[in-house]
Amino acid sequence: MLVVKAKKQLGDFTLSGSFTSEGGATALFGPSGAGKTSIINMIAGLLRPDSGRILLDDDVLFDHAAHIDVPVSRRRIGYVFQEGRLFPHLSVRHNLDYGRWMGGYPSDPDAFDHVVELLDIGHLLGRRPGKLSGGERQRVAVGRALLMRPRLLLLDEPLASLDAARKREILPYLERLRDEARVPLIYVSHNAAELRRIATSVVQLEAGTVIARGGIELLDAAQADMLA
Amino acid sequence: MLDLSPQDWTAVALSLRVAAISTVVALPFGIAVAMLLARGSFWGKSVLDAVVHLPLVLPPVVTGYLLLISLGRRAPLGAFLADHFGIVFSFRWTGAAVACGVMAFPLLVRAIRLSIEAIDRRLEDAAATLAASRFWIFATVTLPLALPGIIAGMMLAFARALGEFGATITFVSNIPGETQTISAAIYTLIQVPGGDADALKLVFVSIVICFAALLASEWLARRATARLHGA
Numbered sequence: 001m002l003v004v005k006a007k008k009q010l011g012d013f014t015l016s017g018s019f020t021s022e023g024g025a026t027a028l029f030g031p032s033g034a035g036k037t038s039i040i041n042m043i044a045g046l047l048r049p050d051s052g053r054i055l056l057d058d059d060v061l062f063d064h065a066a067h068i069d070v071p072v073s074r075r076r077i078g079y080v081f082q083e084g085r086l087f088p089h090l091s092v093r094h095n096l097d098y099g100r101w102m103g104g105y106p107s108d109p110d111a112f113d114h115v116v117e118l119l120d121i122g123h124l125l126g127r128r129p130g131k132l133s134g135g136e137r138q139r140v141a142v143g144r145a146l147l148m149r150p151r152l153l154l155l156d157e158p159l160a161s162l163d164a165a166r167k168r169e170i171l172p173y174l175e176r177l178r179d180e181a182r183v184p185l186i187y188v189s190h191n192a193a194e195l196r197r198i199a200t201s202v203v204q205l206e207a208g209t210v211i212a213r214g215g216i217e218l219l220d221a222a223q224a225d226m227l228a
Numbered sequence: 229m230l231d232l233s234p235q236d237w238t239a240v241a242l243s244l245r246v247a248a249i250s251t252v253v254a255l256p257f258g259i260a261v262a263m264l265l266a267r268g269s270f271w272g273k274s275v276l277d278a279v280v281h282l283p284l285v286l287p288p289v290v291t292g293y294l295l296l297i298s299l300g301r302r303a304p305l306g307a308f309l310a311d312h313f314g315i316v317f318s319f320r321w322t323g324a325a326v327a328c329g330v331m332a333f334p335l336l337v338r339a340i341r342l343s344i345e346a347i348d349r350r351l352e353d354a355a356a357t358l359a360a361s362r363f364w365i366f367a368t369v370t371l372p373l374a375l376p377g378i379i380a381g382m383m384l385a386f387a388r389a390l391g392e393f394g395a396t397i398t399f400v401s402n403i404p405g406e407t408q409t410i411s412a413a414i415y416t417l418i419q420v421p422g423g424d425a426d427a428l429k430l431v432f433v434s435i436v437i438c439f440a441a442l443l444a445s446e447w448l449a450r451r452a453t454a455r456l457h458g459a
Contacts, residue, residue, distance in 0.1 A: 046353055072356040085354040088456050089372045098368075099358035130457045148358050 002026075002152060002184065006042050006052035006062070015208040017042065025178045025185040027195040029219065030205035036188040037082075039205070040154045043186065044079050045072035056151060073102070078150030078183070082157045084141040086129035092140050093125040099148025115143045118180065119173050135166040139173060146181060153181075156188045167194065174198055192219040232429055238405050239413035240433055242321060246409060247389035250329035251382050254336055258381060259371075262340035283395075284334040292398025295327055299399075323400035324407045328389035335384040343377020344370065375452045383445030387438055410434050 002021040007014070017039040019026075028036045041047035043054060045061065048069060054062040056077070061070045078099075086095050096112070116122045119139040129137060138158050145153055158174070159167045171194070178185060178198060189195050195202070196219050204212040204222065212218055232240070264270075265277055283291050299306040300318045309315040317323035347370060355365045371378075393411040400407040402416060414430045417423035 044357055046356070072353070073359050073361050075357075076359065077357065079354070079357040081350070081354060083350075085350055087351060087355075087369060098355070098360075102355070102359040102361075102364055102368075128455075128457075144358070 001055075001057060002043070002186070003053070003055040004039065004043060006039075006049035006054055008038065008042065008047065008049045010038065013208055015039065017205075017210060019203045019210055019213055021184060021186065021201070021203075023184040024200035025187055025198050027199035027202045027216075027219075028186060028188045028205060029190070029192070029195055029199075029202055029222065031190055034190075034205040035208040036190075036205055037156050040079075040156055040186055040188055043152070044077050044154055045070065045075050076103070076149065076151050078145030078148055078153040080138070080141050080145050080153070080155040080158050082160050084129070084137040086132075086137060086140055086144070088129050090128075091125070092121065092127050092129065092132070095129065095140060095144050096125075096147050099144060103148055105149065112147065115146050118146075118176055119143045133166075134162050135169050138162065138170060142173070142177065146177070146183070150183055152186065153177075153183045154186050154188075157190075158187075159191075159194060160189075171197055192222055195219055230429060230432070232433070233426070235404055236413060236426065236430055236433075239408050239410050239430070240437075242324075242405075242407075243390055243409040243411075243434075244437070246321060246324045246328055247386050250325040250332060250389045251336075251385045253325070254329040254333055254385060255378075255382065258333060258336035258340055258385075259378070262337045262344055263366075263370075265337065266341045266344040280337050281334045283331050288331065288392070288394025289398050291330060292327060292395035295323075295330065295395065295399040299323070299326065317400070319400050319403060319407060321400075321406055324396045324409060327395040327399045328392045329385075331392050331395050332385035332388040335388055336381040339377050339381030339384055340374060341377075343374040343380075346377075347373045373456065376449045376456070379445055379449045379452060383441060383449075386441055390434065390438065390441075 001023065004020070005018045007016050013035070015035040015038050017035070028039060030036055038047055042049050042062070049062060049064065051064045052062070053060065053064070060066070060068050061075055062068060087098065090098065096115070100107070116125070119142060121136065121139050121143055124132060124136055124140065129140070132140065142158065159170060162170065175197060187195065187198050196216055199216050199219070202214055202216055202218040203210055204218055261276070261280060265273065265280070296318070297303055299309070301307065301310060301316065306317065315322070317326050351373070352365050352369055355369045360368065391411060393415065396407065396409060397412055402408050402412045408416070410430055410433065414427045417427035417430070
């Protein structure tokens with residue numbers, strides 16, 4: 001279980017994230033500039049909150065009052081970035097192995113094959129990221145984050161840089177990921193249609209503040225608002 | 229056609245050794261200083277930047293003289309190194325390497341610093357989320373991505389060291405077989421009546437060496453860049 005209760009001042013913008021996630025796929029939903037990415041950066045440890053607490057499975061990741069701030073590299077939280085951020089100097093296979101090397105885990109061919117099969121990236125292993133299409137790159141990025149054995153997987157608009165056809169290509173993989181990988185997901189997006197396929201619960205953000213928490217029916221209401 | 233005298237060959241070999249060793253020894257310091265200047269924010273950073281660049285703007289004779297009065301036998305630091313570690317620089321080829329390293333240092337730092345500054349730091353964040361500590365981020369992401377700049381910097385430093393004359397001759401003099409590099413040998417030959425022909429041979433050799441180094445570094449840099457962009 002993830003508990004976030006964190007505040008951060010970013011210039012004139014006050015970010016105040018307060019929600020819990022019980023597992024499954026939690027959508028962080030809201031318009032661009034609502035502070036969605038900043039919130040998951042605080043969970044990952046890439047952005048330090050000014051105050052508050054962040055807990056994952058009874059493990060304190062950040063506690064302002066107790067001066068606890070676990071470094072990014074020791075949080076074991078997978079992160080799929082909007083632009084993939086694959087290492088350009090490493091092959092796809094070495095990108096996938098990177099988290100295992102750094103985490104000091106022994107080789108686990110079964111887990112590797114499972115992820116490769118789940119995301120259908122077996123034919124890409126020998127290539128370099130520069131030679132991949134946008135959709136392939138994002139699948140490899142998901143695989144790389146999964147193979148570091150994360151306790152939680154953060155996905156920041158993983159489909160935003162892709163066209164409609166590529167989105168349709170990747171969504172089924174993300175659904176399988178949610179159902180088979182048994183890792184809780186936090187999925188950031190401003191796209192209600194995309195989230196409806198992935199999310200099991202929704203946290204709605206606006207202007208840096210959580211304005212609603214609930215099931216995916218929140219997405220319908222938000223979409224109705226937008227169309228009205 | 230290139231019937232160089234043994235003394236000329238000694239000068240060529242010495243030049244190559246001095247240039248190669250000064251470049252290799254300066255490299256780790258160059259990377260460290262480039263990293264500090266590219267990434268650090270600390271009091272006195274602009275002073276460090278200026279000091280690093282000093283050998284580029286000072287007359288080489290001045291740099292050589294500063295080395296002489298700091299690392300020479302009778303200088304406190306030079307005497308300390310000689311007494312405690314048996315390291316002597318003055319009038320030795322090692323001193324020539326020091327002079328060349330100091331003269332080449334700004335070029336080395338500059339090239340590496342530029343390539344570090346061009347690195348997308350978001351890749352380093354990505355490495356951190358994949359459990360990489362700061363050291364491993366540096367070793368597996370920053371350093372490989374800076375490789376084209378490191379190669380370019382080493383090439384510049386090597387060429388600078390090969391052509392270094394003023395600081396070397398001021399610090400360690402012009403002793404055949406010990407501190408007489410190609411440049412110093414050419415200078416000596418030109419001073420002697422009828423030495424022009426021999427000097428020309430050495431000029432030819434130094435052109436060939438520099439040209440080969442340039443081609444080799446171009447090739448290496450192209451390969452490194454291609455690797456980064458996914459070939």
